[in-house]
Amino acid sequence: MRTTVGWRADGAGATLRRAPLERRDLRPDDIAVRVDYCGVCHTDLHAVRGHSGEDGMLVPGHEFTGVVTDVGPDVTRFHVGDPVAVGNIVDSCGACAMCRAGQENFCHEFPTLTYGGTDRHDGSTTSGGYSREYVVRDRFAYLLPDGLDPAAAAPLLCAGVTVWEPLHGLGVGPGTRVAVAGLGGLGHLAVKLAVALGARTSVISRSADKAADARRLGADDLIVSADPEQMADARDRFDVVIDTISAPHDLGPYLRLVAMDGTLTQVGHLGPVTVETLDLLVGRKKLSSAGSGGRPATAALLDFCAEHGVTADIELLPSARVNEALDRVARNDVRYRFVLDMSDLA
Ligand SMILES: NC(=O)c1ccc[n+]([C@@H]2O[C@H](COP(=O)([O-])OP(=O)(O)OC[C@H]3O[C@@H](n4cnc5c(N)ncnc54)[C@H](OP(=O)(O)O)[C@@H]3O)[C@@H](O)[C@H]2O)c1
Ligand SMILES: [Zn+2]
């Protein structure tokens, strides 16, 4: 075993504490990564706040960048010193139809999650990127393209690819009318990516507070979801609505903004939803979801972002301020992603 250090929660609602952490010795197709920057995803907050503590510990973090420090004997794609990125999937069966199609995120045996997952070889529970070192199968690390700032690129690996796959899958391009509901970590990257793809893009937010930001990110306008008149004006306006809202909510008002034969994609708060069938029937509307990304889509996203200069708007904090970051995510006090600088764990 290798020993590193990370930020760990030990039970429901616990604050994270600095603690030593074990990483496995490298398997033949593993690489070791020095984690430099790790994004703070709302999912980390859901995980920490909902954590039962039964298995003792939780180390969150599933969008990070860093540098390769060691490679297993079978690794050919990476060398020590390479800048790399890792997202929220670190393994999959490799044999099912989804894996063969490059959609490892939908692996029939369920992909191994970067934290809170079960390692396919030794059955251990995975610990995430809020740490100084991560050991990962080389297939699930990505070379970070030149020109992408490693801190601002870290959120591309969860927030970015989670909105990239549906944008791509729904054929968003020049002329598509896209709305993004919830301007947070996922939402602001959805806006940047939709705009870079050539779509006419709007933001749906609870208030007008983020209107100037929405325009700076490239959106045409911001619709205030709390204003029934603005919502009525936007009826049937969008081919694609990407819903990144982190709290349970009624999908009806958002479905009514979808144009005929258009799609509402629910990528934010997951869990049971109630849908009034008439909201789908009138206009033959579609409801879909997506999450994370397969290996080809993740690599394509990184290339696209390097080409178009897309990274997250971040607030960089020393990792020792992780609890403050989580509290502020809970209060929606972030524009638009916290990234932890792990160098204070050196
Ligand atoms: N499908 C996946 O694989 C996947 C991947 C990553 C994250 N997620 C989930 O996606 C959600 C968003 O994550 P994130 O990191 O982008 O979160 P975030 O940065 O906290 O942003 C969430 C946004 O949702 C809106 N919002 C928050 N509370 C709301 C409420 N009560 N009613 C209406 N709107 C509300 C806010 O936008 P406004 O201020 O503009 O209204 C906020 O900025 C989380 O639930 C996360 O767990 C899913
Ligand atoms: Zn995430």
Ligand SMILES: [Zn+2]
């Ligand atoms: Zn599989």
